[in-house]
Amino acid sequence: MKKKWMIAMLGTLAGIGAAQAEDMEQKFREMVDRSFQSRGIAGKERMLQLDFQRVCSRLDAGDKVDFATLEALRKIQQDTIRWPADGNFFGDWKRGEAIAQSGRGLTWSDKPGTVNGGGCYNCHQLDPKELSFGTIGPSLTGYRKMKGVSEESVRYTWSRLWNAKALNLCTTMYRLGDAGILTEAQLKDVMAYLFDPESPVNKDAK
Amino acid sequence: MKSKAMKAAGWAAAVGWSLCASLALAQEVDTTKGIEEYRRMIQDGNPADLLAMEGDEIWTTSYGPKQQSLAQCDLGLGPGVVKGAYARLPRYFADTARVQDLESRLMTCMQTLQGVDPEKIVKEDFLKGERLRVAKLVAYVVTESQGETIAVDTAHPKMQEMYELGRRMFFYRAGPMDFSCASCHGADNQRIRLQDLPNLTKQKGAAAGWGSWPAYRVSASQFWTMQHRLWDCFRQQRLAEPIYGSDATVALSVYMAVNANGGEMMTPGIKR
Secondary structure, three states: OHHHHHHHHHHHHHHOOHHHHHHHHHHHHHHHHHHEEOEOOEOHHHHOOOHHHHHHHHHHOOOOOOHHHHHHHHHHHHOOOOOOOOOOOOOOHHHHHHHHHOOOOOOOOOOOOOOOOOOHHHHOOOOOOOOOOOOOOOOOOOHHHHHOOOHHHHHHHHHHHHOHHHOOOOOOOOOOOOOOOOOHHHHHHHHHHHHOOOOHHHHOOO | OHHHHHHHHHHHHHHHHHHHHHHHOHHHOOHHHHHHHHHHHHHOOOOHHHHHHHHHHHHHOOEOOOOEOOOOOEOOOOEOOOOOOHHHOOEEEOOOOEEEOHHHHHHHHHHHHHOOOHHHHHHOOOOOHHHHHHHHHHHHHHHOOOOOEOOOOOOOHHHHHHHHHHHHHHOOOEOOOOEOHHHHHOOOOEEEOOEEEOOOOOHHHHHHHHOOOOEEEOOOOEEEOHHHHHHHHHHHOOOOEEOOOOHHHHHHHHHHHHHHOOOEOOOOEEEO
16 A cells, blocks of 8 residues: 555656745745754754755655765865874773763753763674674774774774764764864774773774 | 553563563564564553553543543544544644644644643643643553554645655754764664664564554653654754654654554554
């Protein structure tokens, strides 16, 4: 029954002209505008989309987006990357562990000034002893051995963390540095958690 | 009725355990097994049954400035028909000229029959005041669709429009984490920590997700309506707060319910 309807729907969509598509977009914007309100630190302006968010939404929804558009937006993301001011990429892996475990921050139930977590375990396996891990991202267990500790590998990882969209525009991983979710010092701690031979991510990996 | 209530009361202690165990195995439990597990659990009684009974009473009791009951409330199948109504919601209602989900429809009934101001409910918090009354009514209404086939009618042009608006909302990335619903519910076999995330873009996942809400949440000892579920997902998405019963929330419900068509209504659900 659903299939039949979907086909009918596709038929109508194919028949829709540019003007009607524009009309639907207008209706959508008005719906978003009247359906949300600011609460706590989560202001209504969060409902506005950045350029790449809009294009990635279209791509996710099955629309065709040309490669040149995606590549131009990716380059803009690449330009956001900031390297550590003092040239040192590593902090304390123990603090990094706490940051990877914590998914706190940025919701309307968080108070202003809450220290954000990285939420890494929501999406990644890291310490092999931690059984509560998500599967949206790849496993990072044994990261040091997997990636090596060359300068290239270290810079690659930093840029991933700073802005994952710089490499893969429409990835689900958020922009930890660029969006101000973690501070530079926190990112260094997370880097240590990934690379330090004493970190459980590496020490306990088989 | 009484024995059902007793079962429900003793339930949390007995089943809380097996639910923990089932959570650890979450990745191995596929949808079919999940449904079997659900059937096994509700045999022991769902704590939401208590609320459903309260809701049944609220439905038939005179209330509000107009001192009327909700017995004449039309949930789409005619005045007073509750059985099977939830499996066919959301739907287009000619009297309000709107597509409505269960909660926005209940607000309409409370307004027209009882004189209760919907704006008051919209401004309240979940599990408080009038909105708690709505939740109890929801528990009652969805229990009356348990085991029914999800059959949302998409013939009306307004329904088709809401489906398309809901689809756009579902894929709408925004906020500091660039998330959309699809970030968490757009692929098969994904988990956040140990929580399984149904793929709501496909029939199987939508039937599992839509068909098992509203639900009793064991970890919080609370009954959550679908509006409550969506509200918390928007919170996790780091977006602004969706207004209770707003069109964006109804459109998302249309999107999920239509995708779930043909599935089984397993309401009220039981969740972690």
